[in-house]
Amino acid sequence: xxxxxxxxxxxxxxxxxxxxxxxxxxxxxxxxxxxxxxxxxxxxxxxxxxxxxxxxxxxxxxxxxxxxxxxxxxxxxxxxxxxxxxxxxxxxxxxxxxxxxxxxxxxxxxxxxxxxxxxxxxxxxxxxxxxxxxxxxxxxxxxxxxxxxxxxxxxxxxxxxxxxxxxxxxxxxxxxxxxxxxxxxxxxxxxxxxxxxxxxxxxxxxxxxxxxxxxxxxxxxxxxxxxxxxxxxxxxxxxxxxxxxxxxxxxxxxxxxxxxxxxxxxxxxxxxxxxxxxxxxxxxxxxxxxxxxxxxxxxxxxxxxxxxxxxxxxxxxxxxxxxxxxxxxxxxxxxxxxxxxxxxxxx
Numbered sequence: 001x002x003x004x005x006x007x008x009x010x011x012x013x014x015x016x017x018x019x020x021x022x023x024x025x026x027x028x029x030x031x032x033x034x035x036x037x038x039x040x041x042x043x044x045x046x047x048x049x050x051x052x053x054x055x056x057x058x059x060x061x062x063x064x065x066x067x068x069x070x071x072x073x074x075x076x077x078x079x080x081x082x083x084x085x086x087x088x089x090x091x092x093x094x095x096x097x098x099x100x101x102x103x104x105x106x107x108x109x110x111x112x113x114x115x116x117x118x119x120x121x122x123x124x125x126x127x128x129x130x131x132x133x134x135x136x137x138x139x140x141x142x143x144x145x146x147x148x149x150x151x152x153x154x155x156x157x158x159x160x161x162x163x164x165x166x167x168x169x170x171x172x173x174x175x176x177x178x179x180x181x182x183x184x185x186x187x188x189x190x191x192x193x194x195x196x197x198x199x200x201x202x203x204x205x206x207x208x209x210x211x212x213x214x215x216x217x218x219x220x221x222x223x224x225x226x227x228x229x230x231x232x233x234x235x236x237x238x239x240x241x242x243x244x245x246x247x248x249x250x251x252x253x254x255x256x257x258x259x260x261x262x263x264x265x266x267x268x269x270x271x272x273x274x275x276x277x278x279x280x281x282x283x284x285x286x287x288x289x290x291x292x293x294x295x296x297x298x299x300x301x302x303x304x305x306x307x308x309x310x311x312x313x314x315x316x317x318x319x320x321x322x323x324x325x326x327x328x329x330x331x332x333x334x335x336x337x338x339x340x341x342x343x344x345x346x347x
Contacts, residue, residue: 013117014038016110016158024103027226029094034107040088041081041111048080049115065199070192077112078187081161082180084108085168098221101169102162109157117155156194159207160187162214166221230280231265237287238262250302257306264313283309 017038021028055061063072089095089104167183170176190210197203222228242258286305 010114013110013114017107020103020106020110024099027097029100029103033092033094034103037084037088037104037107038111041084041108042114044080044084045112045115048076052076066196069195070188073195074188074192077157078160078164078184078191081105081108081112081157081164081187082184084112086180089168090172095172097225098166098169098173099218099225101167101172102165102218102221105161105165105168106158109155109161113155113157116157156191156207159210159214160190160194162217163187163190166217169221234265234280234283234287235262237289238265241288254303254306257303257310261306261310261313264310279312283312 017034021031021034085105085108089108092104094100095104164183164187167179167186171179171183194203194206194210197206238258238261242255242262245255245258286308288302288305
C-alpha cells in the first residue's frame with residue numbers, strides 16, 4: 001500500500017511539473033534545473049514536516065482554527081516555499097523573464113504537495129486497503145487510491161502560487177526584492193482563506209474566482225515578456241515608418257510592401273526562445289528607424305531592407321492572433337489529458 005501511495009502521488013505531482021514546462025511558451029527553462037528544484041522542494045518539505053511534527057508532539061500545541069489556517073498552515077508553509085525559491089531559484093541565470101517566476105514557483109508548489117498528498121492518500125485509503133486484504137477484493141482500494149490522487153493532483157498550492165510567482169517574477173526582473181514581501185502576505189491570505197473556506201460550502205466558488213484570477217495574471221505576465229514587448233515595439237516602428245513614407249510621398253508599391261510587412265508581423269508568434277530572439281535581432285538591425293535617413297536607391301536602400309524583412313516573415317508560420325491562444329490551450333490540454341490517462345491506468 002505504501003509503495004502504491006508514494007509512486008502514484010509522485011507521478012501525479014511530476015505530471016504537474018511537466019505541464020508547467022509545456023506552459024512556458026517563450027523560452028523554456030532547462031529541464032534538469034526544474035527537476036533539481038522539484039526534488040529539493042520535496043526534501044525540504046519532508047524536513048519541515050518532521051520538524052513540525054516533533055514540535056507539536058513535544059509541546060502539545062493546540063491552536064484555534066483561525067490561527068491554524070492563517071499562521072500554522074498559511075504563514076509557515078508559504079514562508080517555507082519562499083525560502084526554497086530564494087535558495088534554489090533566485091540566482092539562476094535561466095530566470096530571465098517575469099513568467100519564469102510563475103514557472104519556478106509552481107514547480108516548488110508541486111514538490112511541496114507530494115508529502116501532503118501522500119498523507120491525505122494514506123488517510124483515505126487505509127480502510128479500503130484493510131477491507132481488500134480481508135476479502136481479497138482490492139478493486140475498492142484501487143478505486144479509493146485513484147479517487148484521492150486525482151482529486152488532489154491539482155492542489156490548492158498550485159492555485160495560490162500563481163499569484164506568488166507573479167510577485168517573484170517582477171521582483172527578480174525589476175530588481176525590487178521588496179516585492180517578495182507583499183507576495184508572501186497575499187499568498188498567506190489566500191492560503192488561509194482557502195483552508196477556512198474548506199469548512200463551508202463556498203470553497204468551490206472561491207476556487208473558481210481564484211482560477212479566473214490566475215488565468216488573467218498568467219496572460220498579463222505573458223504579455224509583459226520579451227516575446228510580446230518585441231512585437232509591440234516592432235508594430236509601433238512599422239506604423240511610424242508607414243506614416244513617414246506617406247508623408248514624403250514614397251511610391252505606392254513601397255508603401256504597400258511596408259503595409260504587407262506590418263500585417264505579417266503576427267506570424268512571429270509561432271517562434272519561441274532563441275529562434276525568436278535571433279529573428280528579432282535581424283529584423284531590428286535591418287529595419288531603418290526613419291525613411292528619410294537612407295537613400296531610396298543603392299545597395300543598402302530601403303527596398304532591399306524591406307524585401308529582406310519580408311522574406312523572413314514570409315516563412316510558413318502564419319497561425320496568428322486567436323489561433324495563437326487556441327494552440328497554446330491545446331499545447332496544455334493534449335499533454336495534460338495524455339499524462340492523466342497514463343496515470344489513471346497505472347493505478
